[in-house]
Amino acid sequence: MTEYHLTTPISEEDARKLKVGDIVYVTGEHVYTARDEAHERALEMYEKGEKPPVDFEGSVVYHVGPVAWQKDGKWEIVSAGPTTSIRMELFEDEFLRKYKARIIIGKGGMGAKTLDALKEVGAVYCSFTGGCGALAAKGLKEVRAYLWDDLGMPEALWVITAEEFGPLLVTMDSHSKSIHDDMDRTVAARKADVYARIGIKE
Amino acid sequence: MKDPSQVIHDTTVRLLRKAATVLPKEIEEALKAAHARETDETAKTQFSAILTNIELAATGVPMCQDTGIMIFYVKVGDKFPFIGEIKESLAKATRKATADTPLRPNAVNPIVGGNSGDNTGKKIPWINWEIVSGDSLEITTFPKGGGSENVCILGMLKPGVGLAGVKKLVVDNAMSYMGKACAPNIIGVGIGGGSDIALKIAKQQLLRPLNDRHPEPEVAKIEAEIMDAINATGIGPMGLGGKTTVLGVKVDYAMRHPASLPVGVAIQCWAARKSTAIISKDLDVTYLTHPVEGK
Numbered sequence: 268m269t270e271y272h273l274t275t276p277i278s279e280e281d282a283r284k285l286k287v288g289d290i291v292y293v294t295g296e297h298v299y300t301a302r303d304e305a306h307e308r309a310l311e312m313y314e315k316g317e318k319p320p321v322d323f324e325g326s327v328v329y330h331v332g333p334v335a336w337q338k339d340g341k342w343e344i345v346s347a348g349p350t351t352s353i354r355m356e357l358f359e360d361e362f363l364r365k366y367k368a369r370i371i372i373g374k375g376g377m378g379a380k381t382l383d384a385l386k387e388v389g390a391v392y393c394s395f396t397g398g399c400g401a402l403a404a405k406g407l408k409e410v411r412a413y414l415w416d417d418l419g420m421p422e423a424l425w426v427i428t429a430e431e432f433g434p435l436l437v438t439m440d441s442h443s444k445s446i447h448d449d450m451d452r453t454v455a456a457r458k459a460d461v462y463a464r465i466g467i468k469e
Numbered sequence: 470m471k472d473p474s475q476v477i478h479d480t481t482v483r484l485l486r487k488a489a490t491v492l493p494k495e496i497e498e499a500l501k502a503a504h505a506r507e508t509d510e511t512a513k514t515q516f517s518a519i520l521t522n523i524e525l526a527a528t529g530v531p532m533c534q535d536t537g538i539m540i541f542y543v544k545v546g547d548k549f550p551f552i553g554e555i556k557e558s559l560a561k562a563t564r565k566a567t568a569d570t571p572l573r574p575n576a577v578n579p580i581v582g583g584n585s586g587d588n589t590g591k592k593i594p595w596i597n598w599e600i601v602s603g604d605s606l607e608i609t610t611f612p613k614g615g616g617s618e619n620v621c622i623l624g625m626l627k628p629g630v631g632l633a634g635v636k637k638l639v640v641d642n643a644m645s646y647m648g649k650a651c652a653p654n655i656i657g658v659g660i661g662g663g664s665d666i667a668l669k670i671a672k673q674q675l676l677r678p679l680n681d682r683h684p685e686p687e688v689a690k691i692e693a694e695i696m697d698a699i700n701a702t703g704i705g706p707m708g709l710g711g712k713t714t715v716l717g718v719k720v721d722y723a724m725r726h727p728a729s730l731p732v733g734v735a736i737q738c739w740a741a742r743k744s745t746a747i748i749s750k751d752l753d754v755t756y757l758t759h760p761v762e763g764k
Binding site for chain 2: 268288290331332333334336345346347348350351353374375376394395396397398399400401402403404405419420421434436438446447450451453454457458460461462464465466467
């Protein structure tokens with residue numbers, strides 16, 4: 268396990284160095300929030316040959332629907348823990364191939380399609396501890412833009428400057444390793460013991 | 470003379486803000502104990518993030534961006550003089566707390582779409598009413614996150630599977646959602662009654678003190694067995710591995726129909742938010758879970 272402090276934009280080479288179990292802290296201006304609808308819109312724009320309002324290459328894309336408010340006319344992130352990432356499994360692989368983001372952040376992990384794309388593109392998936400909205404907001408220093416606000420506060424594309432945003436735990440890397448898959452196998456292997464404790468034989 | 474609507478309103482605004490920002494002491498203590506117990510490095514990292522987050526949130530920031538859908542449990546004394554003021558005061562307080570805390574607007578119309586923007590709307594906030602004997606009012610706010618709500622289940626089991634089948638349902642559910650409900654979780658189980666009753670009992674169990682045990686030894690044994698089995702899965706905090714998958718399992722029951730064995734399973738995330746206050750007939754307020762400092 269190694270601890271990294273990375274600054275955006277993140278290069279493919281740096282992303283490929285990261286391995287599952289590593290801890291990452293991110294600083295920089297290329298940090299974007301995106302849930303289901305922002306992913307869909309970015310992909311639609313690509314199909315139409317349009318350019319999205321931000322450059323996703325080398326960026327950090329965070330699966331989150333934040334609580335934000337305006338103070339003195341300026342948006343501030345109040346609380347912003349991760350949402351469940353598996354919903355984005357539908358389009359994350361295409362998003363990675365087309366836009367070359369280097370770090371995807373969320374909770375709960377993603378599936379085989381995303382894992383393959385991480386390998387192909389040179390990117391990682393990091394887990395941020397679910398429910399830790401106040402801690403996350405501390406690292407999301409400044410809101411530089413609130414784009415695609417027609418999608419509503421949670422689904423919009425928030426453009427953020429991060430400062431030591433983390434700890435982010437690499438749980439899927441570009442070497443086909445996934446802690447989430449490992450956990451499924453670990454739990455399956457313990458099933459007989461678990462059942463024995465409630466008097467059930469399989 | 471105090472204005473009863475205002476007292477209920479102000480009390481509820483404080484309850485909502487405190488629930489979103491400060492975990493009940495016993496939950497925080499259980500998370501600290503779990504952190505100390507873990508030997509796995511990843512599990513330790515998850516718990517230290519949770520504990521740091523709790524500290525940051527206590528300054529007045531919602532600990533989780535999902536500040537929940539608004540649910541109240543209200544126990545009204547049959548001699549409490551202001552029963553008619555309660556419902557509207559709770560809705561007003563919800564709107565105020567949403568703007569001031571702030572809370573995330575989480576009330577969406579499932580038919581025509583659209584977010585009401587203030588956490589109120591048709592049947593929301595949802596109020597669970599209970600009439601008790603006495604002259605005071607007890608209000609509990611129970612804002613519940615969507616991630617843990619999405620893995621609550623109802624099993625309409627065949628009575629022949631017995632209690633082993635009940636335990637298997639709860640354990641299988643935990644092994645299916647893994648860490649998705651922001652483990653470590655608290656699990657409430659309601660057995661019997663009927664489909665709606667089983668789920669209602671299950672969710673009510675999440676209001677019990679974390680360290681209590683069911684007064685009937687047979688039920689307490691089921692609680693302990695399920696807890697032991699789920700913690701043996703190794704799912705751990707956030708499903709990333711570790712010793713602590715559940716902080717507590719709470720079971721209760723109602724009599725069942727001979728042909729039915731309904732089992733409700735309610736899941737709570739580690740951010741097990743709740744806040745309770747009692748308002749007397751003279752409108753004096755006592756905060757139970759989040760006492761006012763110096764009192």
